[in-house]
Amino acid sequence: MNRITFTRERIYFVLSIIIIAIWVAPYFILGEHAHMRIQDNLDSNIAWYKILVDSNQLFGSIQANIPQIINGELSRNALYSEYYGIVELFRLFPPVIAYGLNQAISRFFAFLGMYLLLKKYVVKGENQGFIRIISALTFALIPFWPNGMLSMLGMPLALCAFLNIRKHEQTIISIVTITLLPFYSTFMLGFFFFLSALGVFWLIDVIRTKKPQLRLFFSIVYMTLIYLAIEYRQLASLIFSHEETNRSEFFESKNNLTQTILLIFKNYIVGHNQNETLFGIIILPVSLIALVLVILKKSWKNEKLFITLHLTNFLLSVWYAFWWYEGWEPLKQKISILNTFNFSRYHYLRPMIVYILFAVSLQILWRYQKKWRITAIVFAILQIAVLIPSNEQVWYHNSPSFGEFYATKEFSDIKKFIGKPVQDYRVASIGLHPAIAQYNGLYTLDTYNNFYPLSYKHQFRKIIAPELEKNKALASYFDQWGGRCYLFVDELGKNYMFSKDSTKVIHHLRIDTQAFKQLGGNYILSGVPIENAKENQLDLQKVFQTKDAYWKIYLYKVT
Structure with missing residues (x-):
């Protein structure tokens, strides 16, 4: 050369x-x-790294579980x-x-x-x-x-x-x-x-x-x-x-x-x-x-x-x-x-x-x-x-930035309002990814993971069974995969990105609230208002919104 x-x-x-x-x-x-990919990234992996560190199970044994996710039934080995x-x-x-x-x-x-x-x-x-x-x-x-x-x-x-x-x-x-x-x-x-x-x-x-x-x-x-x-x-x-x-x-x-x-x-x-x-x-x-x-x-x-x-x-x-x-x-x-x-x-x-x-x-x-x-x-x-x-x-310039997605100030307000140690109650999300609550330290019944107990999937399914009956596509999505163990709602489909400017309203929610309570659920974080909340034994506690967050979050308590 x-x-x-x-x-x-x-x-x-x-x-x-x-x-x-x-x-x-x-x-x-x-x-x-900064903006970054949401699918298989902000909605999962980024939160997992933080959970691993915060759980003190980064170097946990092969028998260890992650307490913060699905009632501690998620194996450390799944991350x-x-x-x-x-x-x-x-x-x-x-x-x-x-x-x-x-x-x-x-x-x-x-x-x-x-x-x-x-x-x-x-x-x-x-x-x-x-x-x-x-x-x-x-x-x-x-x-x-x-x-x-x-x-x-x-x-x-x-x-x-x-x-x-x-x-x-x-x-x-x-x-x-x-x-x-x-x-x-x-x-x-x-x-x-x-x-x-x-x-x-x-x-x-x-x-x-x-x-x-x-x-x-x-x-x-x-x-x-x-x-x-x-x-x-x-x-x-x-x-x-x-x-x-x-x-x-x-x-x-x-x-x-x-x-x-x-x-x-x-x-x-x-x-x-x-x-x-x-x-x-x-x-x-x-x-x-x-x-x-x-x-x-x-x-x-x-x-x-x-x-x-x-x-x-x-x-x-x-x-x-x-x-x-x-x-x-x-x-x-x-x-x-x-x-x-x-x-x-x-x-x-x-x-x-x-x-x-x-x-x-x-x-x-x-x-x-x-x-x-x-x-x-x-x-x-x-x-x-x-x-x-x-x-x-x-x-991804039209998607929420990292800070807007995880909304740490908004979730800090939610935790202060609930006023109890996070390990003493369980939440699940509607219309937003559970990884957001997990990133902010909340203990969730829902998750996105490809390796968790089948028995838990069947328990969780009881909660959303009435909604899955309305929507065969969602039923197939959950039953034949189940990686997204989410509170699926027929009126929302597979949409988990409702901004605080959204005008979407859930009119006919049907979930099994008793199954939710039996699994330990106390609160639901919804990205959109639920018009018939009381029919599902849900009581709206407060609506949270901050200028730095992508979401407007409706906090419902199971009565």
Whole structure:
């Protein structure tokens, strides 16, 4: 690589780091005024970290429960391992700062890992530094699920390390990499799928080379064992706990063949909400143009990686869609692991595959003719333009900020009004997420969690049974999943975001108040007024509203 090319690539590298820093800066500048994802984030994980720390059960035993949630029936094992880096961030820093640090760490190592992988194994041309940098940068800016940490964004770094080990190169730093990555990623929500896919790669490699490839094999086993050690709580639950959980009633394969085929193309073009790639607008056309060029040049044999990436990307969407196909259901009912573990998540490999495909596609355009280099540069810059609206401050600007969502001042007023120690009464919420009450220290009968006792789900169902009778969709949602153990109301559906300016009113609420009381319930926090509250033995105590909160909360006491 000549000196000018090297200097230019180094400048691109520094500029990329600056762009990533600007991308995450709002969390540190805006603090609680920052906006962030609500689904599977503010409505759950962020509250869980605080609950873990406040409960003094962060390092609790495998038999420990969380007293604050569902009458203490939620197992400590249902929440994140204490060895996850993100948990430590939330233990040491204020929540928004911890969240911002997690974003910065995840995006930096996503960029670094993809850059190193492309430079050493994919886009190796001396004058193609721009392609390496821009592909790594766009990968680092995708709207990933933040609580997964490096579960998806760390895959290129891991793949680079494993390939180094296979080639007997940079072995020490690569072993350090696969040793540390498990502490900042998850096994069940990312690396199980990566490592099992890598195991298939190892097997094919053994057959192809007729060599055992023991270094690669033992490094895969080594990383897997570290994950299992970190995830000892979930292992203990699987091996030693014989209590049925809500996962036992998880019926997911309900799509007919037409719906399944449509889902293939939806996932392929649009993606999944936890691993969005923003593939369809720029990367898909670029990869198809590159495919046409490969066909015209008849260079199939020279572009095996490109063809493989195209096929794998599509087949992962096929696998994802068919996991929800109704034809699976009889087999899933016979083999419990197929029902309790979501094997569709091999699509978590797609972000890495899509952005390697993007890099290779740009490389094909770059090498075709000199005038096509400008086209490649334009497409690369356009992909950054496509990603900018996905920044949380832009995408969620119409949603409540962190501070507005958790409404700590408003809940402080509620607790003062009730005037009793929080552990002496139980609440549940209507029209807002129970995570808000949990974040503010209240003890809740409702929750959002995928792993809690099935017996509790059945007890809780008695409360909302009259409402579920009115709405078959809600009944199916609760009965066949139940992760959201909420006070569902037919008139509200699956809407939990009623602002203080909302004019929505519940006119015909029907809940089993006696079942609520038998479960220990004392108060209901409603995001909207309940017109027939007295028919349900509910007495309106007070309406709470503050200028810094998103909600107007109606406090009802069970009489």
